[in-house]
């Protein structure tokens with residue numbers, strides 16, 4: 137199956153220029169969706185078929201559809217960026233394609249070939265190009281590929297039909313000021329993932345498991361929740377939807393190593409940039425005591441949260457039931473904020489893309 141197979145059905149009622157301008161004024165995150173969406177169906181017998189771009193709109197699903205009952209769902213998140221010359225680029229999409237394949241294997245869903253994944257994004261962004269926000273405003277078009285079991289059957293087994301889709305929405309900065317620290321609640325009762333579970337797959341079920349702790353975090357005045365390893369409750373895992381990195385006073389950059397965290401593409405890219413900047417990078421177990429004592433002794437210089445949506449955000453306080461870690465303040469000149477500016481510069485075509493991470497879409 138090739139790109140030429142994509143069928144395009146245009147939306148007869150596209151968003152007006154005035155409404156689009158209004159969306160760009162304050163896009164937020166996940167409020168306004170573009171006029172089209174990409175869809176590809178899969179059946180066990182026929183494989184992937186009928187790739188298409190169709191008007192954005194509700195799906196009609198049978199109440200017995202397996203996805204409502206057993207949660208066989210996986211997703212991805214990446215962005216398209218407008219460059220100064222008007223062209224549109226996305227960032228390492230083949231990595232998202234590979235991760236979706238890994239998630240699919242764990243959730244017993246079909247693996248979508250990388251070319252089809254990238255082509256679905258390309259076709260959607262081309263059709264909805266005017267939805268890619270203008271250059272230079274810290275905005276982008278967020279792309280949300282996802283796959284659901286799509287079979288009207290209540291028997292408990294892997295679905296034999298599935299649907300892959302891509303929807304898109306213009307987004308601003310996830311947190312309004314990128315250097316503003318986020319406070320984090322240290323969850324000590326609930327886990328998001330365990331050994332042999334689905335922690336390293338990007339699936340809705342992991343998020344479902346994190347909603348209650350996330351709500352508790354809000355109640356404690358925190359925006360995000362940090363999970364520990366479920367076996368010993370000693371070592372850092374990650375936030376509900378972002379990875380964690382600490383910068384030490386000698387410049388070393390450390391991040392948790394675990395089979396039950398989501399391998400973030402932003403984190404990998406940041407760590408590669410750190411290595412290219414001559415920094416030592418360590419992927420290893422990090423205990424909460426190491427963080428706590430490191431802040432007290434001055435060993436921990438910066439604590440950051442990393443992911444596609446918010447890129448890099450400084451962690452302010454890490455609050456636990458019986459102690460609070462107050463991380464050193466991060467400024468524009470801090471290493472992590474300079475890496476942030478290099479990464480967003482590459483994505484927006486302001487810094488040279490020496491690693492060939494960008495893929496041109498339009």
Ligand SMILES: *Cc1c(COP(=O)(O)O)cnc(C)c1O
Pocket residue numbers: 213338374375376377378379398399400401402403442443444445
């Ligand atoms: C998506 C996600 C991340 C960040 O991954 P990126 O590829 O950097 O966007 C981190 N943790 C979880 C749980 C995620 O779902």
